[in-house]
Amino acid sequence: MRALVLLCCFVASLLLPGQTEVEDVSEEVPMRDRSHIEKTLMLNEDKPVDDYSVVLQRLRKIYHSSIKPLEQSYKYNELRQHEITDGEITSKPMVLFLGPWSVGKSTMINYLLGLENTRYQLYTGAEPTTSEFTVLMHGPKLKTIEGIVMAADSARSFSPLEKFGQNFLEKLIGIEVPHKLLERVTFVDTPGIIENRKQQERGYPFNDVCQWFIDRADLIFVVFDPTKLDVGLELEMLFRQLKGRESQIRIILNKADNLATQMLMRVYGALFWSLAPLINVTEPPRVYVSSFWPQDYKPDTYRDLFLKEEISLLEDLNQVIENRLENKIAFIRQHAIRVRIHALLVDRYLQTYKDKMTFFSDGELVFKDIVEDPDKFYIFKTILAKTNVSKFDLPNREAYKDFFGINPISSFKLLSQQCSYMGGCFLEKIERAITQELPSLLGSLGLGKNPSALNCDKTGCGETPKNRYKKH
Numbered sequence: 001m002r003a004l005v006l007l008c009c010f011v012a013s014l015l016l017p018g019q020t021e022v023e024d025v026s027e028e029v030p031m032r033d034r035s036h037i038e039k040t041l042m043l044n045e046d047k048p049v050d051d052y053s054v055v056l057q058r059l060r061k062i063y064h065s066s067i068k069p070l071e072q073s074y075k076y077n078e079l080r081q082h083e084i085t086d087g088e089i090t091s092k093p094m095v096l097f098l099g100p101w102s103v104g105k106s107t108m109i110n111y112l113l114g115l116e117n118t119r120y121q122l123y124t125g126a127e128p129t130t131s132e133f134t135v136l137m138h139g140p141k142l143k144t145i146e147g148i149v150m151a152a153d154s155a156r157s158f159s160p161l162e163k164f165g166q167n168f169l170e171k172l173i174g175i176e177v178p179h180k181l182l183e184r185v186t187f188v189d190t191p192g193i194i195e196n197r198k199q200q201e202r203g204y205p206f207n208d209v210c211q212w213f214i215d216r217a218d219l220i221f222v223v224f225d226p227t228k229l230d231v232g233l234e235l236e237m238l239f240r241q242l243k244g245r246e247s248q249i250r251i252i253l254n255k256a257d258n259l260a261t262q263m264l265m266r267v268y269g270a271l272f273w274s275l276a277p278l279i280n281v282t283e284p285p286r287v288y289v290s291s292f293w294p295q296d297y298k299p300d301t302y303r304d305l306f307l308k309e310e311i312s313l314l315e316d317l318n319q320v321i322e323n324r325l326e327n328k329i330a331f332i333r334q335h336a337i338r339v340r341i342h343a344l345l346v347d348r349y350l351q352t353y354k355d356k357m358t359f360f361s362d363g364e365l366v367f368k369d370i371v372e373d374p375d376k377f378y379i380f381k382t383i384l385a386k387t388n389v390s391k392f393d394l395p396n397r398e399a400y401k402d403f404f405g406i407n408p409i410s411s412f413k414l415l416s417q418q419c420s421y422m423g424g425c426f427l428e429k430i431e432r433a434i435t436q437e438l439p440s441l442l443g444s445l446g447l448g449k450n451p452s453a454l455n456c457d458k459t460g461c462g463e464t465p466k467n468r469y470k471k472h
Helices: 002-014 022-027 035-040 053-073 105-113 147-152 159-164 206-216 233-241 261-275 303-322 324-356 363-372 379-384 399-406 426-446
Strands: 094-098 133-138 143-146 172-177 186-189 219-224 249-253 286-289
Touching: 035 303, 053 324, 053 426, 094 105, 094 206, 105 133, 105 186, 105 219, 143 147, 147 159, 147 172, 159 206, 206 233, 219 303, 249 261, 249 303, 261 286, 286 303, 303 324, 324 363, 324 379, 324 399, 324 426, 363 399
Parallel strands: 094 186, 094 219, 133 172, 219 249, 249 286
Antiparallel strands: 133 186, 143 172
């Protein structure tokens, strides 16, 4: 015991005068000015809040009356695994943070929201620290919501996550924070990609969960550390999942002030060289180079360049917030087009099956021949001849082998039989939504009309929800 006391006295004597605690040193670290964040995102401006609840309710009504009946009748969800809920229709824009471990995703969120050194901040460190999918939402006070509660709440847009199992729900957490930016957008922090770990070791389908968030994200930040740009199998799989979402991707080269200018230029080129095989598009995603954390830049850093890069990223984020309604309507219309194509394909498979069946035919063998070689029966070519169907929108032929393996062809009806005297025909209603109703709703926003002026008595859009969103 005496030896321990002497050792403690010796350690205390080594401390510099006034350096009794670690907090004293951290307080001397210069902090960066965050005024450009509030100015670019217009967080301090008090402007009247536009009421878009009528537009959202009208969009919800179009989906339920014109799209969902056909979607359910032909079991589209079992083909694409993408179920749209009311919470998703009325949800705020989602910003998704992806990338390897310890690249600064959580630190970047803390910096954008000003959460550092507060009880709200996300835990950060040099080691892999984020093992959960963390959803940051707005709330009147700080509140933590367990994943099982988020999945059980149908009013939220996360109820479909229940299908990934209990192990995943234990790795899902929601945090409500009273912050102005979160009134207009939702941030999702994800576990870092660890190349030497298989997704089976996580205990849940990690890639499938990532795909669920990718499909619903309005903006995707893929963050890299310039000191470790190794591209492995996990990262390659991630970029394969991002195919078709290139317009939403923004690549961030974080912690850029850790490198000298010449070395940073080499790393920038190496990043494009590494990602070129993974992003096969004519115009590559925008790359932002900066250091997204609250401490001041290191000496000999091009401060003006990094500041302009930050402002450009914030402008991209603000644009997504401004266009949230337009993006939501376009998303529902794209979903309706895919549902329509799927229904036309199932109808064509069924019609071909009925045409080939005879009294002495074996129905199972006849349909197996059709599914194995649909081109022999002109299944897809017939659909391409239909109006408003592009070959780039057609699903994979192989997907229908699995689809009809679960859903017998005899369980479906022809489109011509999906009509009623009062409700009309399913196909006509979804085509009217695609060509008339949704473009008209989108046009009412583009022409600067007041969305709240739409008459609920005529549209039947229902009660007005309490959620209100800003639009500057």
